[in-house]
Amino acid sequence: MERTHLLNLLWNQQNAQGFISQSAITEIAKLLKISTIEVEGVITFYHFFHQKPTGKYIIYLNNSIISEFKGFREVKTTFEKETGCVFGKYDNNPLFSLFETSCIGLSDQEPAALINFYPFTDLTPEKVISIIKDLKNNIPIKTIADNPKSKIQYIPEDDKTVFFKDYTPGNSINKLKENNADSILKTIADVNLKGRGGAFFPTALKWQACKKNSAKTKYIICNADEGEPGTFKDKILLMEFPDLVIEGMIIAAFVVGAKEGIIYLRAEYKYLLPKLKETIHNFYNNNYLGDKILGINNFTFNLKIQLGAGAYVCGEETALIESLEGKRGEPRIRKYFPTDVGYLGKPTIVNNVETFANAARIIELGADYFKNIGTEKSKGTKLISVSGDVAKPGIYEIEWGMTVKELLQLCQATAPNYVQITGPSGECINETEFNRKICNEDLTCGGAIMVFNKFRGIIKILENFTKFFRSESCGVCTPCRAGNQILFEKIKKLKKGLCTSTDLQEIKDWGNIMKLTSRCGLGKTASNTFSTATEKFSDYFKFKILSENENQNVEFDMESAIQDFDSIIKDNHH
Amino acid sequence: MKTVTFKIDGRVCTTKKGKNLIEAAKQNGVFIPTLCHFKNRNPLGTCRICSIKLNGRSIAGCTIQVDEGMDFEVNSTEMLDARKAILEMMFVEGNHFCPSCEKSGDCAMQNLGYEMGIRYTRFPHLFVDRLVDARPERIVVNQNRCIRCKRCVEEVKTKDGYTVFNATNRGNETVIGIDYKQEAKLSEVEAERAMEICPTGSILVKGKSVAKPFGQRKYDYGQLGETIPFNKTKINHTNGNKKIVATTSLAGCFGCHMSLLDVDLGLLDLLEVIEFNKSPITDIKKFSKHCDIGLIEGGCCNTDNIEVLRAFRKNCDILVSVGECAIWGGLPANRNTIPLEECLKEAYLNSMTSEDNETCIPNHEDIPKILNKVYPNHEIVKIDYHIPGCPPNANHIWSVVKNILFDEEFSIAYPEFKYD
Numbered sequence: 001m002e003r004t005h006l007l008n009l010l011w012n013q014q015n016a017q018g019f020i021s022q023s024a025i026t027e028i029a030k031l032l033k034i035s036t037i038e039v040e041g042v043i044t045f046y047h048f049f050h051q052k053p054t055g056k057y058i059i060y061l062n063n064s065i066i067s068e069f070k071g072f073r074e075v076k077t078t079f080e081k082e083t084g085c086v087f088g089k090y091d092n093n094p095l096f097s098l099f100e101t102s103c104i105g106l107s108d109q110e111p112a113a114l115i116n117f118y119p120f121t122d123l124t125p126e127k128v129i130s131i132i133k134d135l136k137n138n139i140p141i142k143t144i145a146d147n148p149k150s151k152i153q154y155i156p157e158d159d160k161t162v163f164f165k166d167y168t169p170g171n172s173i174n175k176l177k178e179n180n181a182d183s184i185l186k187t188i189a190d191v192n193l194k195g196r197g198g199a200f201f202p203t204a205l206k207w208q209a210c211k212k213n214s215a216k217t218k219y220i221i222c223n224a225d226e227g228e229p230g231t232f233k234d235k236i237l238l239m240e241f242p243d244l245v246i247e248g249m250i251i252a253a254f255v256v257g258a259k260e261g262i263i264y265l266r267a268e269y270k271y272l273l274p275k276l277k278e279t280i281h282n283f284y285n286n287n288y289l290g291d292k293i294l295g296i297n298n299f300t301f302n303l304k305i306q307l308g309a310g311a312y313v314c315g316e317e318t319a320l321i322e323s324l325e326g327k328r329g330e331p332r333i334r335k336y337f338p339t340d341v342g343y344l345g346k347p348t349i350v351n352n353v354e355t356f357a358n359a360a361r362i363i364e365l366g367a368d369y370f371k372n373i374g375t376e377k378s379k380g381t382k383l384i385s386v387s388g389d390v391a392k393p394g395i396y397e398i399e400w401g402m403t404v405k406e407l408l409q410l411c412q413a414t415a416p417n418y419v420q421i422t423g424p425s426g427e428c429i430n431e432t433e434f435n436r437k438i439c440n441e442d443l444t445c446g447g448a449i450m451v452f453n454k455f456r457g458i459i460k461i462l463e464n465f466t467k468f469f470r471s472e473s474c475g476v477c478t479p480c481r482a483g484n485q486i487l488f489e490k491i492k493k494l495k496k497g498l499c500t501s502t503d504l505q506e507i508k509d510w511g512n513i514m515k516l517t518s519r520c521g522l523g524k525t526a527s528n529t530f531s532t533a534t535e536k537f538s539d540y541f542k543f544k545i546l547s548e549n550e551n552q553n554v555e556f557d558m559e560s561a562i563q564d565f566d567s568i569i570k571d572n573h574h
Numbered sequence: 575m576k577t578v579t580f581k582i583d584g585r586v587c588t589t590k591k592g593k594n595l596i597e598a599a600k601q602n603g604v605f606i607p608t609l610c611h612f613k614n615r616n617p618l619g620t621c622r623i624c625s626i627k628l629n630g631r632s633i634a635g636c637t638i639q640v641d642e643g644m645d646f647e648v649n650s651t652e653m654l655d656a657r658k659a660i661l662e663m664m665f666v667e668g669n670h671f672c673p674s675c676e677k678s679g680d681c682a683m684q685n686l687g688y689e690m691g692i693r694y695t696r697f698p699h700l701f702v703d704r705l706v707d708a709r710p711e712r713i714v715v716n717q718n719r720c721i722r723c724k725r726c727v728e729e730v731k732t733k734d735g736y737t738v739f740n741a742t743n744r745g746n747e748t749v750i751g752i753d754y755k756q757e758a759k760l761s762e763v764e765a766e767r768a769m770e771i772c773p774t775g776s777i778l779v780k781g782k783s784v785a786k787p788f789g790q791r792k793y794d795y796g797q798l799g800e801t802i803p804f805n806k807t808k809i810n811h812t813n814g815n816k817k818i819v820a821t822t823s824l825a826g827c828f829g830c831h832m833s834l835l836d837v838d839l840g841l842l843d844l845l846e847v848i849e850f851n852k853s854p855i856t857d858i859k860k861f862s863k864h865c866d867i868g869l870i871e872g873g874c875c876n877t878d879n880i881e882v883l884r885a886f887r888k889n890c891d892i893l894v895s896v897g898e899c900a901i902w903g904g905l906p907a908n909r910n911t912i913p914l915e916e917c918l919k920e921a922y923l924n925s926m927t928s929e930d931n932e933t934c935i936p937n938h939e940d941i942p943k944i945l946n947k948v949y950p951n952h953e954i955v956k957i958d959y960h961i962p963g964c965p966p967n968a969n970h971i972w973s974v975v976k977n978i979l980f981d982e983e984f985s986i987a988y989p990e991f992k993y994d
Contacts, residue, residue, distance in 0.1 A: 034736065034737070035736040035737050035738070035740070035753040035755070035756045036753055036755065037737065037738075037740040037742070037751050037752065037753035037756070038737055038740050038753075040740070040751060041741050041742045041751065044742045044743045044744065045742075045743070047744075311744065328741060330741075333617060333618075333619035333634065333637045334633065334637065335617070335637055470745055470746050471744070471745040471746065471747075472744070472745060473744070473745045473746070473748075474744060474745075474748075475722065475743070475744050475745055475746070475747070475748025476620050476722070476724070476741070476748070477619070477620055477621075477622050478620070478621055478622050478623070478660050478663050478664055478667070478721065478722075479622055479660055479663065481667070481722070481745070481746060481748060482663040482664070482666070482667040483663065484745075484746065485700060485746045486663065486666065486697045486698070486700070489697075489698050506696070510659075510696075510697070513655075513656050513659045513660070516625065516632045516653075516656050517622045517625040517632060517634075517656055517657075517659075517660055518622070519619055519622065519634070553884060553887065553954070553955050553956075554952065554953055554954055554955055556880070556949075556953065556954050558877070558880065560946070561945045561946050561947075561949070562877060562944075562945060562946070563946065564913075564914045564915065564946040565914060565943045565944045565945070565946070566943070568914065568915045568935065569935060569937045572923075572934065572935055
């Protein structure tokens with residue numbers, strides 16, 4: 001059997017047994033003709049796979065910073081109290097297992113949890129009590145799960161809307177009949193569409209590179225592994241306009257001559273699976289997928305969905321490809337572009353959900369439609385997920401060029417002080433930058449804006465981010481794996497109040513080394529927010545650090561250094 | 575194959591097109607350090623210690639195939655420092671107690687430490703407690719020393735093509751796991767090769783780990799036990815103003831002081847230009863003068879060490895950490911991976927010689943309290959210089975002191991600087 005089946009084989013075991021047993025590992029290894037340590041390597045990489053028995057209900061509570069500020073702690077303790085279990089422990093409770101998890105794409109409805117991958121939103125201690133009671137009474141989980149709302153809060157005027165306007169399935173791909181690959185590429189290039197996952201690589205260039213490759217087999221992959229904390233715009237697209245996304249993929253396939261496509265859906269969005277499958281089914285029925293699509297000769301395109309298993313780094317395109325190949329999601333070295341050597345060594349296009357949807361709209365509406373929307377270099381609109389200290393969290397379709405201030409007004413932010421652009425891997429801005437425009441010329445934004453008011457502790461935000469990177473690093477390269485641990489030591493020191501201006505300088509210097517030497521985008525961006533925050537919020541940090549002392553003693557917490565000894569002596573004398 | 579021209583730090587170099595940069599640089603006389611790279615193999619790009627800049631963008635050198643017109647920045651201040659920082663990260667991320675490591679002298683990482691001139695690490699040591707796995711048939715894997723370069727993952731295969739090692743877990747918990755079943759298939763020779771390609775002391779072969787005598791190891795330059803004669807102290811400062819030196823041993827073994835005395839008769843020359851104040855050598859217990867320089871051996875493991883160290887800071891213009899214990903904790907820091915309670919109970923209550931209810935953990939207001947871990951001196955007070963070694967060579971110590979006190983230039987020969 002092919003290695004590419006590994007993730008699904010593991011999912012089968014996980015779903016059937018609640019964990020992946022040693023004997024199952026041996027069997028899978030035998031089936032794939034690989035050693036058991038390779039299977040274990042994959043299992044332990046993804047946090048939704050377990051090697052020890054779990055309860056009937058596995059509860060994953062989101063621990064993102066938004067959740068933390070909206071009552072994570074109370075909800076967590078209530079879960080523990082009601083179930084009698086402890087988070088992160090395999091305690092052989094037949095009913096429940098509790099785990100924390102990184103952002104699950106419900107930042108506008110936090111605190112949120114997944115129970116057996118069904119979403120539960122806006123949790124409060126009371127709600128948790130009732131959920132656990134219902135589950136104990138064997139009430140089917142499907143009936144009590146929440147239907148996550150698509151909070152679309154803002155759409156520009158009719159003639160400027162791109163995503164959230166009327167949609168008729170097939171409108172976009174029907175245009176393929178009167179076009180050829182080159183004319184489509186030209187239209188995409190005219191609008192200057194850039195990758196919406198956050199890297200903003202020109203889409204037409206990527207497609208062109210893949211098209212040029214003479215290989216027979218090529219792949220189109222939709223990156224629906226939306227893991228950047230605070231981002232949930234792709235989820236809304238997959239919920240509301242899955243057809244649009246698939247049409248975008250079909251267009252890409254038409255351009256580059258690919259016959260197979262895969263949607264890599266993060267496991268956190270498993271509840272979107274039925275609708276996605278149904279959509280694909282309808283596409284086949286309408287001859288939008290399969291052989292001789294729309295009657296075009298030699299145009300074959302088949303589409304399937306691969307479920308991830310919980311790993312932020314798989315959002316990086318080469319890590320995603322590795323994951324699809326049934327391996328640990330470790331980003332590849334930058335020797336080849338995926339458009340030359342991608343999935344199974346074949347030319348591959350990996351694009352974000354929003355990019356495909358946008359491409360479909362561009363073909364449907366024509367390049368002229370976009371002429372007057374956006375800025376000089378950023379044409380069209382952008383989907384932004386807004387969360388945090390705002391009255392109206394949710395999705396905003398904004399015209400490129402809108403200022404942060406305008407957006408903050410739209411979402412009714414209260415006393416905004418610290419705004420995180422794109423998520424932890426992006427950048428933070430302070431009040432003086434609220435006039436900056438959201439577009440590629442000024443403030444690039446991958447799709448999330450988290451707003452924090454002046455009562456939120458910045459160190460707490462940075463601690464959450466650093467912890468996130470520390471555990472989500474793939475662990476392959478030294479600067480990212482070790483660097484994030486070392487930066488976390490600085491957070492601990494800051495929290496104890498032992499830092500001086502030397503420490504703040506070191507945070508910047510060390511962060512820069514990670515940026516210089518890390519293997520992929522995760523490590524290169526992980527330190528960015530931390531090091532810039534110390535400058536942009538210098539007034540805040542001024543009160544968090546000590547002045548250098550004259551007698552050249554380094555700040556040292558003697559009390560905590562002897563605390564262990566004192567308590568041991570105390571315990572042993574009783 | 576076509577010859578191409580490229581630049582390293584502005585210098586024009588030539589090589590065959592498509593040659594790996596590490597090899598191409600070597601051909602042209604430029605050394606780029608690596609730990610994961612193998613000649614003629616697919617690059618791994620894991621250790622990142624070969625980070626350089628290509629046309630202004632930083633990238634791992636081992637992943638580059640040289641092409642016409644490429645412009646590399648290798649030995650700029652920025653990149654030299656970045657590479658050194660990565661090696662320092664490796665040292666703090668695991669437990670690298672070279673004096674007690676079987677691989678010492680055969681260790682690529684240790685050697686690189688010397689090559690790159692690492693005296694101390696700018697980062698705090700993390701002191702991890704990972705698995706030392708002796709369950710495999712022939713191999714022992716010490717996770718504490720592993721830098722996760724993945725050489726073994728890629729290179730060690732069974733005859734029927736199965737991998738023996740593979741990375742497990744993720745993030746800061748990533749470790750290299752071993753497949754017992756596949757490992758058992760390895761021949762003695764294959765197992766020894768695994769040990770050899772491991773750039774640290776993480777993979778050892780049972781019964782073979784110390785087979786090669788010290789002094790004959792790959793990176794040994796001097797013979798074991800070879801003494802290096804002390805350079806005569808010729809100092810022109812005869813104006814009668816002797817410089818004042820203080821020394822102390824905190825959580826150390828006095829080995830650095832023994833080394834200090836290794837200057838033998840040279841000490842007499844030294845005494846013409848320096849005077850000892852508080853020091854075990856003079857047995858002066860309290861500072862009676864302000865000193866020019868303080869030499870500290872050992873780190874801080876109890877409250878008394880901290881008091882002494884702070885007194886030194888107050889009474890000395892310049893403080894020097896001498897030896898590994900002073901610099902980062904050294905051998906006493908072996909205990910930093912174990913909770914204090916376990917250490918004390920093992921030592922005083924549960925040891926072979928202690929009898930039930932007869933012994934207790936010493937505790938009195940007159941004896942210092944044990945700290946939760948051993949701290950390096952620079953985490954307590956500002957330290958001006960670090961002299962690495964276990965112990966540092968006498969020549970080395972006095973050359974540094976003379977340089978600091980009398981501005982004397984000095985150079986240290988390779989064998990003087992190597993301690994394994």
